Amino acid sequence: MEHEREEKTISLAFSDVVKSRLGGETITLCYQCGTCASSCPVAKITPRFNPREIIKLSLLGEKDEVISGDAIWLCCSCFNCQERCPQKVEIADVIYALRNIALKEGFIPNIYSEFASTLLNDGRIAKVSRFVENKRPALGLPPLQPTGVDALRKILSATGFDKLQQKKEGV
Amino acid sequence: MASYALFLGCVIPARQPNYELSARKSLAKLGIELVDLANMTCCAPPPVQSIDLETSLAVAAYNICLAEEADLNLITLCSGCFESLSMANVTLKADEQLKAKINRILSQAGKEFLGSREVKHYLQVLMDDVGLKRLKQSVSKPLNNLKVAAFYGCHALRPSELLKLDDPERPSLLENLIETLGAESVEYRNKLKCCGGLLRGYSDDLALNLAREKLANTTKAGADCIATLCPFCFVALDIGQIQVKAKFQETYDMPVLHYSELLALALGIDPKELALQTHKIKTDKVLNKIS
Numbered sequence: 281m282e283h284e285r286e287e288k289t290i291s292l293a294f295s296d297v298v299k300s301r302l303g304g305e306t307i308t309l310c311y312q313c314g315t316c317a318s319s320c321p322v323a324k325i326t327p328r329f330n331p332r333e334i335i336k337l338s339l340l341g342e343k344d345e346v347i348s349g350d351a352i353w354l355c356c357s358c359f360n361c362q363e364r365c366p367q368k369v370e371i372a373d374v375i376y377a378l379r380n381i382a383l384k385e386g387f388i389p390n391i392y393s394e395f396a397s398t399l400l401n402d403g404r405i406a407k408v409s410r411f412v413e414n415k416r417p418a419l420g421l422p423p424l425q426p427t428g429v430d431a432l433r434k435i436l437s438a439t440g441f442d443k444l445q446q447k448k449e450g451v
Numbered sequence: 452m453a454s455y456a457l458f459l460g461c462v463i464p465a466r467q468p469n470y471e472l473s474a475r476k477s478l479a480k481l482g483i484e485l486v487d488l489a490n491m492t493c494c495a496p497p498p499v500q501s502i503d504l505e506t507s508l509a510v511a512a513y514n515i516c517l518a519e520e521a522d523l524n525l526i527t528l529c530s531g532c533f534e535s536l537s538m539a540n541v542t543l544k545a546d547e548q549l550k551a552k553i554n555r556i557l558s559q560a561g562k563e564f565l566g567s568r569e570v571k572h573y574l575q576v577l578m579d580d581v582g583l584k585r586l587k588q589s590v591s592k593p594l595n596n597l598k599v600a601a602f603y604g605c606h607a608l609r610p611s612e613l614l615k616l617d618d619p620e621r622p623s624l625l626e627n628l629i630e631t632l633g634a635e636s637v638e639y640r641n642k643l644k645c646c647g648g649l650l651r652g653y654s655d656d657l658a659l660n661l662a663r664e665k666l667a668n669t670t671k672a673g674a675d676c677i678a679t680l681c682p683f684c685f686v687a688l689d690i691g692q693i694q695v696k697a698k699f700q701e702t703y704d705m706p707v708l709h710y711s712e713l714l715a716l717a718l719g720i721d722p723k724e725l726a727l728q729t730h731k732i733k734t735d736k737v738l739n740k741i742s
Binding site: 301302303321322325326353354356357358359360362363370372373376377379380383388389391392395396399403404405406407408409412413415416419420421422424425426427428429431432434435436437438439440441444 | 559611
């Protein structure tokens with residue numbers, strides 16, 4: 281009975297959703313060997329993050345647990361796991377895909393919201409203040425070229441990135 | 452004279468004039484011309500990739516388009532930019548379907564990605580356009596007796612399939628470039644492990660744990676300084692030392708220099724021209740040892 285109940289709550293389609301997204305294509309190649317977890321600098325210092333576990337839960341269809349949890353945001357994007365995976369699962373990219381899905385559904389850490397706002401406003405993710413810009417000649421640096429903010433906004437609008445941002449701000 | 456479109460990125464102009472000055476001055480001295488193009492933007496690094504990968508590919512491709520229009524290859528100083536731009540350049544060159552999709556987006560900004568140009572890390576430019584032999588001949592103030600802990604960070608090496616800078620598990624490029632300046636490259640434990648930089652702001656505790664390990668291991672190995680390739684690694688290890696001190700009551704006082712700063716010093720560029728005051732951990736120990 282326990283087994284039956286479990287089957288009903290599991291949505292196996294989630295792995296297909298991940299697989300169909302940019303970055304998520306290789307997720308179903310995983311055979312759970314754990315090379316990723318043993319190569320992971322973050323997994324070594326906290327039980328909160330384990331790349332093998334994230335892939336396993338995703339393959340089992342535990343979408344809510346994966347995208348609402350904090351684990352997917354603890355990947356440091358070092359690509360050690362991806363470099364070493366014997367199955368060529370692009371693990372760090374799969375985690376980007378999971379973050380992309382999480383964000384679309386409204387789960388977004390504040391720091392990423394800030395990155396998105398700065399990008400939309402300034403065309404950069406770290407703003408160059410007027411103060412810093414004015415100091416350049418005295419330091420012997422050439423003037424900064426203008427940033428392509430207008431072109432960037434057109435791109436962000438074409439991909440719907442600007443709307444993602446509005447959605448986040450509404451959360 | 453080799454010419455490149457300089458992709459300066461965000462963090463360097465915002466916070467690290469020491470990196471920009473040392474790179475501009477050294478490369479000029481070695482006969483590499485850097486061209487500053489108008490209208491570049493953020494490279495769309497991991498924080499943007501985390502939000503939307505398709506957007507990040509389009510933004511990176513847009514910047515490559517500017518270099519294509521100027522008939523120049525791109526040179527990057529920041530490993531984050533190197534990784535993001537390379538990801539777009541290599542992926543889109545190999546995938547016609549994805550390229551067509553990204554080009555539909557770029558057409559809104561009046562651009563088309565052709566895939567006609569290369570993205571290079573400045574270390575690759577040093578190897579390809581200068582070479583170790585000429586570099587050695589250009590050194591006028593060798594960094595004798597200086598023990599340097601080479602730190603590649605992550606996005607100069609990995610994913611190696613895209614970046615092709617060196618062997619991702621046993622690299623030697625940076626060590627060779629350090630020794631060419633007359634310094635000694637020291638080995639230390641877990642050299643290739645991440646600095647934790649990208650976790651800053653989301654989980655400072657974990658980020659500082661990773662930075663602390665790097666500082667402890669390089670100190671134990673007797674390094675006089677750490678050589679970095681990336682502004683994020685620099686922040687994690689330089690400003691990071693002040694935070695590590697506050698959190699763990701551990702003082703390392705380990706100078707962190709970009710490789711380009713060591714290069715500039717070895718090429719005889721006056722330290723006063725390099726904005727070394729930008730460093731939170733003073734570089735005096737290093738300057739004294741090599742003077």
